[in-house]
Structures are given as C-alpha cells and as structure tokens.
Amino acid sequence: DSGVTQTPKHLITATGQRVTLRCSPRSGDLSVYWYQQSLDQGLQFLIHYYNGEERAKGNILERFSAQQFPDLHSELNLSSLELGDSALYFCASSLSGGRQYFGPGTRLTVL
Amino acid sequence: DAKTTQPPSMDCAEGRAANLPCNHSTISGNEYVYWYRQIHSQGPQYIIHGLKNNETNEMASLIITEDRKSSTLILPHATLRDTAVYYCIVLRGAGSYQLTFGKGTKLSVIP
Numbered sequence: 001d002s003g004v005t006q007t008p009k010h011l012i013t014a015t016g017q018r019v020t021l022r023c024s025p026r027s028g029d030l031s032v033y034w035y036q037q038s039l040d041q042g043l044q045f046l047i048h049y050y051n052g053e054e055r056a057k058g059n060i061l062e063r064f065s066a067q068q069f070p071d072l073h074s075e076l077n078l079s080s081l082e083l084g085d086s087a088l089y090f091c092a093s094s095l096s097g098g099r100q101y102f103g104p105g106t107r108l109t110v111l
Numbered sequence: 112d113a114k115t116t117q118p119p120s121m122d123c124a125e126g127r128a129a130n131l132p133c134n135h136s137t138i139s140g141n142e143y144v145y146w147y148r149q150i151h152s153q154g155p156q157y158i159i160h161g162l163k164n165n166e167t168n169e170m171a172s173l174i175i176t177e178d179r180k181s182s183t184l185i186l187p188h189a190t191l192r193d194t195a196v197y198y199c200i201v202l203r204g205a206g207s208y209q210l211t212f213g214k215g216t217k218l219s220v221i222p
Contacts, residue, residue, distance in 0.1 A: 002154065033209060043155070043198075043212035056207035090154050098145050098200075098208040102154030 003027070004093050004103035012109045018079040021106045025072055025093030031055075032074040033100060034066055038087040049074055081110045115199045120217040123193075129186040131216050133199030136180040143202050144175060146184045147210070148195040155198070155212075158184065189220045 003026035013019055025032050034046040036059075045058035049068035060066075063081075068074040078085060086109050092100035116134040123129040135144065145160040159166055159173045161182070166173045172185040186193055198215040202208055 002156075004154075031208075035210075035212075037152075042214060043149075043210075045209040045211065048207045048209055050207075056209055058209060088152060092154070092210075094208065098143060098160060098202040098210065099157050100155075100208070100210065102156065104154055105152070107152075 002101040002103060004091060004101050006089075006091055006103035006106050008106060009104065010107045010109075012111065013081060014111055015081055015083060017081050017110075018077065019081065019108065021076040021078070021089050021091075021108075023074045023076070023091030023093075023103060025074070025091075026101055029093035029095050029101070030072065031094040031096075031100075032068055032072070033092045033094070034060075034074070034076050035090045035092065035102075036087050037090065037105075038084075043090075046076070078108070083110050086110045115201055115213055117197075117199055117213065117216045119214065120219070122219050122221055123186075123189045125191060125220050125222050126188055129189040129193065129218055129220070131184040131186075131197050131199075131218065132181065133184070134181045135199070135201045138179050138201050139203070141203060144173065144179075144182050145200045145202050145210070146171070146173065147198045147200065147212075148193075149198070149215075150192075150195040155210075158197075160202075189218075191220050191222065194218060194220045 046060040048056040146158040196215040
C-alpha cells in the first residue's frame with residue numbers, strides 16, 4: 001500500500017461526457033503528479049501540482065484540467081470524452097525528488 | 112532529460128539474480144538514474160535511484176558505470192512476484208520531477 005488513494009477505481013461513461021478523478025496523496029506529500037496509461041501510448045505524464053500550484057504540464061489535452069486543493073488532494077477533470085481517452089489514470093505523490101508513490105489508478109472506459 | 116534504452120524482454124530463473132541493463136549515453140552530470148517497476152496494471156513502484164555511486168537497498172542493487180553511460184539493476188534472488196515491466200528513467204535533479212517512461216523491460220521470472 002503506497003498510501004495514495006484514488007477514486008473511483010473504475011469508471012464507465014459515454015462519449016461527450018465529463019468525469020472527475022480524485023487523488024489523495026500520502027500524508028505530508030506536497031506534490032501530486034497525474035499520468036495516463038493507454039495501450040498505444042504507454043505511461044505518459046500529464047500534469048504536476050505542488051502545494052496548490054501548477055508546476056509542469058506534459059501531454060495534457062485542452063479538454064483535461066486539474067487542480068490541487070488546500071488539503072492537498074487533487075482532481076483531474078476530463079471533458080468531452082472520446083473513445084481514445086479510455087485508459088488507466090494514475091496519480092502519484094512525492095515529498096521531494098523523483099521518488100514518487102503511485103496510487104492504484106482509475107480505469108476509465110469511454111463507450 | 113536523457114533518453115534510455117532497455118531490452119524489451121528478459122527471462123530469469125526463480126532464485127537466480129536478475130540483471131537488467133539500461134543505456135543512457137547522453138546523461139548529464141546532474142541527472143539521476145531511477146528505476147521503477149509496474150506489476151501487471153498496478154501503479155508503478157519505485158525501486159532505487161543513484162547519481163554516480165552504486166546503491167543498494169532492501170529491494171535491489173544499482174550499478175552505474177564510471178562514465179555513467181549505462182547502469183544495471185540487480186534483483187539478487189528473483190521470485191515469481193518480481194515478474195513485471197522495469198523502467199529505467201533519467202531525471203534531472205532540479206525543478207519538476209515528472210517521470211518519462213519508455214517501453215521498459217518485461218522481466219519474466221520462470222519457476
């Protein structure tokens with residue numbers, strides 16, 4: 001158990017819909033990272049938040065957005081969903097450096 | 112961040128040492144070598160990291176060549192639970208620490 005929690009575990013929705021994925025970092029960790037893992041693209045970095053502020057953006061689509069709240073939990077919002085957005089979404093938390101603790105992921109299926 | 116090259120797959124007999132190589136010939140002086148693994152579709156798990164010197168922890172050993180252009184992750188006594196995809200990642204030691212995952216090495220531990 002990494003100490004990082006993600007909800008929901010599974011999400012099935014239709015194209016065009018909007019969903020919110022939630023991540024609670026390990027106690028004391030200020031950084032939250034979001035990654036997407038799809039069959040064709042592998043594991044890709046999406047966005048990094050540190051203590052409520054956006055620190056870095058990766059290959060995140062404009063339809064996707066994220067935020068980190070004062071209690072340090074983070075949400076990833078995916079809108080106008082397409083079939084290709086079906087993937088595993090992981091969040092990871094870190095206190096500092098490259099050692100990150102990953103959550104169990106949310107499996108999103110867009111039908 | 113420097114690119115890495117890993118063999119796509121390797122087999123190892125249970126109980127034997129697994130030696131996973133990684134080439135990172137363009138690594139810079141301030142870049143660290145990190146190893147993560149992903150068991151099936153679970154969240155990636157941190158294994159070990161190093162800068163110049165060899166490192167050992169309860170999971171593995173990391174051997175970095177003197178010129179730092181390659182490294183080897185050693186699992187001293189592989190078990191079936193070590194079957195996973197292993198990722199070698201080079202990370203600059205400053206700023207945002209987003210992880211860039213390549214295709215990794217699929218290690219199969221055989222009974």
